[in-house]
Amino acid sequence: MSYDKVKQAKNVSIGTKKATRMIELGLATEVFVAKDADPRLTIRMVNLCKKKDVQVTYVDSMKLLGKACGIEVGAAVAAVVNE
Template identity: 75%
Template sequence: MSYEKVKQAAKLSIGTKQATKMVELGKAVEVFVARDADPRITNKVVNLCKKTGVTITYVDSMKQLGKACGIEVGAAIAAVVNE
């Protein structure tokens, strides 16, 4: 599944603010969005990705995305960043 990409990423931006910033700076390669995250939180990033052409990958849950990112808490959004 797509969690492998998250686990293997050299650099991640976890969380809505950080991911949004990376997309705006043109550094995000792919953005992972948890399906169970609040749309009010994720919509801004999703729309920004669509505008800028960044790939969006939906994953099952915030808990699994957080785990893939190596954190103890759930993550709504994580961006794979290209240095």
Template identity: 65%
Template sequence: MSYEKVKQAEKLSIGTKQATRSVELGKAKAVFIAKDTDLRLLNKITALCQRMDVEITYVDSMKLLGKACGIDVGAAMVAIVNE
């Protein structure tokens, strides 16, 4: 399951602002996006990831993505960040 990569990652940028910033700075290795994310945000981060050549993985829900990150709230997106 793709959630395992999130659980095993040493460094994460959790949330829309942090994940977007990591991609913009060229620090993101991969981005995980919840399928129930707001469409406007989804389109923006997808285009940015394609432009920056960052791998995208879609996951079922914000709730499950948040849980994989070890937080009690949902997360729209998460970036695995290079050290």
């Protein structure tokens, strides 16, 4: 399951602002997007990933993505960052 990648990653940037920054810096290796997140937040992220050739993986919900990231609240986006 894709959540395992998030759990096992040493470095994860949670949230659209942090994830966007990591993508722009070329540090993100994979971005996880919650299917139930606001499309106005995620569409820009997905387009940026395509432009920067970063893999996008869709996950079922913000709640599960947040849990996989080890936070109590939902997460719309999380980027796995290279060390």
